[in-house]
Amino acid sequence: MRIAIVAGETSGDMLGAGLIKSLQQRFPDATFEGIGGPLMQAQGFNTFVPMERLAVMGLVEVLGRLFELLKVRRDLVKHWLANPPDVFIGIDAPDFNLTLEQKLRAAGIKTVHYVSPSVWMWRQKRVFKIAKAVDLMLTLFPFEAKFYEQYQVPVKFVGHHLADKIPLETPAGPARAALGINPEARVVCLMPGSRSGEVAKLGELFLQTARRMLHERPDLQFIIPAASTERRDQIQTMLDAYPGRLPVTVVLGQSHTCMAAADAILLASGTATLEAMLMKRPMVVSYKLAPLTFWILKHMVSRKWISLPNLLADRELVPELLQQDATPEKLAAALLAQLENSVAMQQLHETFLFIHRQLKRSADDEAAAAIAGLLQQ
Numbered sequence: 001m002r003i004a005i006v007a008g009e010t011s012g013d014m015l016g017a018g019l020i021k022s023l024q025q026r027f028p029d030a031t032f033e034g035i036g037g038p039l040m041q042a043q044g045f046n047t048f049v050p051m052e053r054l055a056v057m058g059l060v061e062v063l064g065r066l067f068e069l070l071k072v073r074r075d076l077v078k079h080w081l082a083n084p085p086d087v088f089i090g091i092d093a094p095d096f097n098l099t100l101e102q103k104l105r106a107a108g109i110k111t112v113h114y115v116s117p118s119v120w121m122w123r124q125k126r127v128f129k130i131a132k133a134v135d136l137m138l139t140l141f142p143f144e145a146k147f148y149e150q151y152q153v154p155v156k157f158v159g160h161h162l163a164d165k166i167p168l169e170t171p172a173g174p175a176r177a178a179l180g181i182n183p184e185a186r187v188v189c190l191m192p193g194s195r196s197g198e199v200a201k202l203g204e205l206f207l208q209t210a211r212r213m214l215h216e217r218p219d220l221q222f223i224i225p226a227a228s229t230e231r232r233d234q235i236q237t238m239l240d241a242y243p244g245r246l247p248v249t250v251v252l253g254q255s256h257t258c259m260a261a262a263d264a265i266l267l268a269s270g271t272a273t274l275e276a277m278l279m280k281r282p283m284v285v286s287y288k289l290a291p292l293t294f295w296i297l298k299h300m301v302s303r304k305w306i307s308l309p310n311l312l313a314d315r316e317l318v319p320e321l322l323q324q325d326a327t328p329e330k331l332a333a334a335l336l337a338q339l340e341n342s343v344a345m346q347q348l349h350e351t352f353l354f355i356h357r358q359l360k361r362s363a364d365d366e367a368a369a370a371i372a373g374l375l376q377q
Contacts, residue, residue: 001030001375004044004085006056006076006100008093013037015114016091018161020045021260022368029114033085035077045083048076059106069096071096077103084109087375091115094126102133112371114138119147127151136374138367141312142358151204156370157161159361166256166278168356172377175260179251185221188213188335189262189281190248191255194227196234201288203238205326206266210246212332223262229232264338266331268319274308278359280352283309284319286326312355317348 003023007016017039024043032044037051049072073096080088081103087110090097094117101111113134113220119126130137130153136153139145148155158272176183190210192202210222226232233251239248251258256275259265265276265283276283286305304310309317319334321327 001027002082002085003027003030003032004088005032005034005036005040006054006089006093006097007034007036007040007051007075008096009051010037012093012115013039015161016045017043018364019091019371022364023371024369026372032087033071048079054093059136071099075259076100076307078103080109083109086110087112087371089114089371098126098129098133102129105133105135108372109133110135111174112136112138112374113141114367116144116148123361127153134371138370140359140363144313150265155308156366157361158366158370159363160274160335160359162275163243163278163356163359163361164363165179166304166356168273168353168360169183170279172261172263174210175257177253178257179223179249181221181261186217186219186339187221187223187262188339189232189258189265189267190202190222190224191259191265191267192224192235193268193270194231196230199231199234199238202268203235204284205286205288205328205331207238207242207246207248209266209331209335210248211244212328213336214246216332216336217337220247224245224248225251225252225258226251226291227253227255241326264335266335269306269322271308273318277309277312277352278356280349280356284321284334284338286321286331286332288323288326309352309355313351317351 005016007013013036020040020043023030035047035049035051035054036047041047053072076181077100088101088104089102089112090101092115097113101113105111111134116137116139117126131151137148137153139155140160142157145155145157173183181187190206192199192206213220224235226235232250235250258278259276259281262281265277265281267273267283267285269285270285273283273285305320307318307320320365321330321334352353
């Protein structure tokens with residue numbers, strides 16, 4: 001059996017590696033080929049080109065590499081039409097993979113897309129292209145599966161690999177010991193994002209929020225996990241230029257440890273909100289975009305909330321303070337309210353635990369079983 005896979009970035013490489021391991025248990029003689037990263041290659045995957053060639057962010061960068069990306073896709077189509085695999089699996093990277101899947105499916109090759117695009121959030125008409133492109137959609141979240149069911153797209157909710165990896169309970173003690181933090185301290189984790197532009201927009205705002213909180217709670221300590229040495233230096237430069245010393249520690253990497261050590265988290269919208277929820281930590285979500293970009297998105301987005309905890313609960317579990325509402329005063333007030341309301345925080349913990357159990361489904365095995373079912377049809 002030959003299984004073709006294309007993963008376009010690090011998160012896809014992680015999913016692909018776990019999926020390959022589970023598929024190998026069902027199909028010991030299977031071979032795997034396409035485009036993948038080092039984790040997939042460690043499972044015996046044969047990559048035709050380095051995965052990094054697909055990991056392009058931003059409109060300008062994509063335009064600069066457009067001809068190369070189109071050639072890679074044409075070469076893959078030509079190869080697999082001449083040597084059809086038993087199934088093709090596109091992992092995320094929808095702009096690249098959906099067109100590839102559509103061409104292969106038109107030639108009679110079974111196709112799977114793993115990780116739904118945010119079609120339930122915006123540009124919903126993409127669902128009609130997806131319906132033509134895939135024999136099976138694998139989703140990480142249950143509300144995504146419900147969306148596809150409305151359009152009769154074959155779909156399977158498989159759960160989220162982070163819910164499998166993060167324990168149901170994550171005590172603060174070991175994390176604080178690892179970071180050298182007083183076990184009795186009140187700690188707030190600040191996470192302004194992993195990209196330079198995000199830190200530039202939110203870093204100063206988050207530091208101003210910390211200062212505002214210190215007026216009410218002088219005993220607070222703050223930690224900021226930096227995704228890279230570049231982000232660490234960027235954040236440290238902001239701190240060095242800040243008037244007056246703030247009790248802020250910048251930690252290189254270790255984002256999960258920093259979240260586990262915290263009593264509350266202030267963070268940019270994104271996957272980190274899911275991680276914070278799985279660790280059962282109270283949070284306030286914030287984000288700022290250019291005014292025109294925000295105005296356009298506001299008129300395109302069909303959901304009331306943007307953070308994953310609120311989307312999964314279909315109600316506001318955690319405050320979302322965006323654009324003009326993202327002020328130091330409002331952010332500080334929301335965080336302090338969480339720190340001071342132990343009853344509400346216990347209720348939030350129970351709700352987060354309930355959602356965690358929903359998402360904890362052995363995603364690798366569930367995805368492999370769904371693909372095996374498709375192959376047996």
